[in-house]
Amino acid sequence: MAVPAHTKYIFISILFILASINFTKTALEILENSKRLDNLSQEVDEMKGEKQEYQNRVAYKKTDEYVEEKARNDLNLIKPGEKVYVIPQGLRSVDLESKVLGQRTVVFDEASNVTKWISLFVR
Numbered sequence: 001m002a003v004p005a006h007t008k009y010i011f012i013s014i015l016f017i018l019a020s021i022n023f024t025k026t027a028l029e030i031l032e033n034s035k036r037l038d039n040l041s042q043e044v045d046e047m048k049g050e051k052q053e054y055q056n057r058v059a060y061k062k063t064d065e066y067v068e069e070k071a072r073n074d075l076n077l078i079k080p081g082e083k084v085y086v087i088p089q090g091l092r093s094v095d096l097e098s099k100v101l102g103q104r105t106v107v108f109d110e111a112s113n114v115t116k117w118i119s120l121f122v123r
Helices: 006-061 062-074 112-123
Strands: 098-101 104-109
Touching: 006 098
Parallel strands: none
Antiparallel strands: 098 104
16 A cells, blocks of 8 residues: 655654754753853862862961961960060050069059949040
């Protein structure tokens, strides 16, 4: 039994349309995945930069300069032979007494807390 010619053309046209739809869908998926790959590559580059920054921080924190800075600022330590003067700001009317402790000279404020609070608010 012979199939009419126009039926063959309809069948071939339907196959061509399905193939075109499949090709278009595949092309769109490729474009989407390409954009996703670009975004992920950019994210990887940013993370490499952050990693380098963290490595630089770790390297700095291993140096003697950082250890000395932390000892001075956070622990209030000094090098041997240095003198430390502690002068409260804004308390000019209060007498300051200095006491010598070994190699260090430390200045103490002997005013009471009430006097300090009053002088803080009544400037």
